[in-house]
Amino acid sequence: MEDNFHTIVLGTGLVESIIAGALARSGKSVLHLDQQDRYGGSWPTLNIRQLLDWVDEHGSGMGKEVDNHVKTIVENGSAHVGSSIPIYFTDNESQGYKHVELRIYGSSIPERDHKEVDVDTTISIDVASIPLTDGTSTRQSVIRETVQNKLDNTLKHYAIGGLTSDILNRTIDRIIHSLPPTSTVTIDILPHVQQLATYANLLSKSRQFNIDLAPKLVSCTGSMVDNLMDSGIGRYLEFKGVERTYMYTQAGEQGPHFDRVPVSKEDVFQDKELRYVDKRRLMKFLTFAMEHEEQLDVLDGYQDKPYRELIEEKFSISTRLADAIVFALAATNGDAHNVTAMEGLSRTKRFMTSIGKFGPFAYLVPLYGGGSEIAQAYCRVCAVYGGIYMLDHPVSQLCMDENKEKVTGVIGRDGVEYKCEWLVAGTDYLPSSFLDGSDQGAWQWVNMAVAITSAPFHNEVNEVNLTVFPPQSHPYGSYILTVGHGTQVCPEGYYIVFYSTLCGDDEAKSDDALQSALSATLNVDEDPISSQPKPLLLLKYKRRIRQIPPSSLPFNLISCRGPDDTLDYDGALKEAKDAFDIILANEPDRLFLPRPEEMDEE
Template identity: 35%
Template sequence: MTDQLEDTHFDVIVLGTGLTESIVAGALSRAGKKVLHLDSNMQYGSSWSVYALKPLLDWKEKVTNTDNVKDTVPAFTIAFDGNCKNSFQHVALTLGVNEASAGQDDGPLTEQEESLLSQVTEADRERYISPWQSTVDKDDGAYLGKLASLVTCLKASRQYSLDTCPKLLAARGQLVEDLIRSGVGRYLDFKSVDDMFVFDHGDHALKKVPGSKEDVFTNKSISLVDKRKLMKFLTFAMSDEKEEALLQDIDSQSYADYLEAKFKITGKLQSAVVHGISLSTSNVTAKEGLERTQAFLRSMGRFGRGSYLCAMYGGGSEIAQAFCRTCAVFGGIYILGQSLKSFLVDQESGVCRGVVTADGQEFTAGAIITGFDYLPSEWQPLESEVSWVSKAILVSAEPLSQFTQAGSDQAIGISVIPPKDDQDDLVVVQNQSSETSACPPGQYVTYFSTRSNIDVLKIAVQTMLSSTDQDHREDDPFLFHLVYQQCARSRQTVKDRVPGNLYVCSDPDASLDFEAALAEAKSIFTDCIQDDQVEFMPAPPDMDVDDIPTD
């Protein structure tokens, strides 16, 4: 950026447009604070970014670039590009074989190849196809099919909204309540997530989770005896007044053991409750499992049959933009694509006074809010303090057979793959389609996420691609899949390392919803305001209180 602002002092400077940062920016601006919101990227989202196909490929090249980052830099230097790169690891793109578009019997290889290449621009051939071609063997029988997949996706690049941090909203979660009350929800569109499944390793197939009374009664795979057990448990879980005898040992007993001991729920039915409804592993405490189960059941049926909502056009990034819009409406100033040089730190007091841009302009503020990618090396967490979340994005030209066999059209839903090993975690699978604007019509997007290592993730991807047919295990075709690990750094690890007036926002965690990000944003807002009388994101002046739903 070459233009410079005349006003250089603000109440608050926010660096990065991730979800937490953007919620805080919107809330502070709404509370009357003078906010400057900067992002060194040209798009919103930061660690929560959503990409069209070509920008996703550009991002993949950026984070896998092997150029060396300078080891020695001046104090408080913002090494943004290097930090962004270090926030991801094990990034790998795999193209599938699109035989339908390859035309493998229509002539010599060179003619078929040119026919495919003629469908994209010269710029796209040079930027995206030629680098890939240099790494493959054209004599490989799968070459044309993979080229066809790449061409198919490039042609429809702008129709993709691929989420690097896919999450859902609990229908009765606090974020939904705040979006409704504050009016920020008016900037967003949602779809109800009605389908939920748990993968049965024994049958190698997805099984519908019976989360409601209707599901229990209509599920033909559950015996009458098990239906009675499940109904007794669901009634208990939803009740505010619980029998004392059924609450014994909930702090010390695992959820799985508790369900077996108190309700005689075992086997596949137990997996549906523990892994599906509560999104827990078998060894989670009964108390935590019950709390998660109750939250799930209370959210069910509010906006649809299911308990979750999916934001159109990508979750965290889209919600972040809605809060940024609120910030701007109440006077916040936005500059995207603003490269930053360093933080301004008073050597005597240790207070962070502001930031210096790459073109030398200084911005100052009483409080600085930032994502991890802007922190200088001396404020970054130790390697031992960093955890990782393994993720994958899979795009296919038809529904995966795992979903169709389970009775889902794969338009929108959620599935859970339970761990085979007690040391591993769940793999959460989200399936979306053009109904959420995740991809072009006729295509499907499947997201994977787990706290487990990258190998567990890859097995999960392969599991969902494999057929349910025991006698014919040919894998489903796909256009491409991208696997990666994303940093999940907590602000608590650097709290004593940064200046007292600098508030760091944690990376996206491994949970399914946005509640942790919202809670952290509220905590930072409270610390910045230091006035209990100032409400967090009140209803806007133009909203009638009668318009706010109360159910």
């Protein structure tokens, strides 16, 4: 295998994969490495087993084995002449997440209803009668053995299997920790058995789940969909439209509820909640948004004012509809006060013109996963045009020239030095000295949650919908994406619900905002009288948006940030295009992912 390349790309995240595909398409030699054994990098899509492993690694500091291997390589030295900097991928990657919490909810046990003789799930232990120590046994080991035997027998009775030893041991630990500090204890382990039933059910369907930890949408008129179509890469992908958009509101006689967001003339006039005068005002405003470039005089000094002021003051739109326009149509996932009228109108027009391009919706979701699925499509282009791929291949060192001004290559797991003119790397692959030199205080956190349910929380059943939760006490709203079996990310009869909101300067308020969105949609607190669906699994985590300024990096090293806080993938495409232009600045005639000749022949 050759060891000299025009560009080495570290990580198969979306931005890195687009750059790799574009460079290979332009005739450049590309080596694409990823420390992990799957595509996606910092845009991961995981099945159930992978998700549980991910939680272990990010929730308890596990997963350092590879970094220890890297450390051994570094300490043993290498054949590189010049300077080298060690890379500790797992440490870097784990710093991109915090507050990872997984909760598994108990579910019914179907086999329990068919047993002629039910099993006793209570444990009674006379703690005082057990000696503190008896040869090789201790009171603690006797209690543990008693709990384990009862649990094993109960699981066998209800035919609950397929559980890992880690899951079983953790359940036993939880049962023991819940025992009261009394001389005689009695506890019913049925809730724990029901929780294990959920585990077993999800694990048995593990590969039917594709859980996206950085969910986004594809705008029907966005730059990403244009690039996928023009380059032919879209042929490798399938999509499904976002069928409905909802808005949470606390106003009206109904109390807190969800309204469908009207996105067409038919929707507006079929909405029974809207007064006739509101319908007229809304249609007038939407018509203006579509034609605002030709009617700038109507703005009358509102151009640079907050978008909401234009909507409410100039067009007398109600608060409820203003929320729908600002947060659903214009998708201002941030402080709405900073979005000007001109920017808001452009976003609204983009949303409206998106409807009808592929169907009665403005957004698409990729089938089989999100960003990682799109990343694989660009990787496929790279491979077709000669790119070399090595997954599950840790990189131990970044090689520099003697003056540490230029990257000259990397040293892989095999100890081989691979040379390059340019290096493109996800943030997780950067040496800590580069990360420490950036303004980490400017990095933002996004508050995320993922729930798996067996029923939708909206009364209408549809495969894909977007729900907007406007800001309450927190300056940022929450976006909730629900996907079902039709997107090929979960088995039939299941739904995955994704939640996201920016943390901003107040993480506590962000936590409250996320919890409000969860409580308004799912029975997360297991209220026995709630009509909301109870989740089977709920994962909470915070994801960091990391961006390294070029000034802190060698000139021939391009750092790719992970997913940002926007609703769609267009930012990732722009970042990749900017990197392509920098790398091939001396070849201005090179086109970014041009249309394949065979498509013209077709």
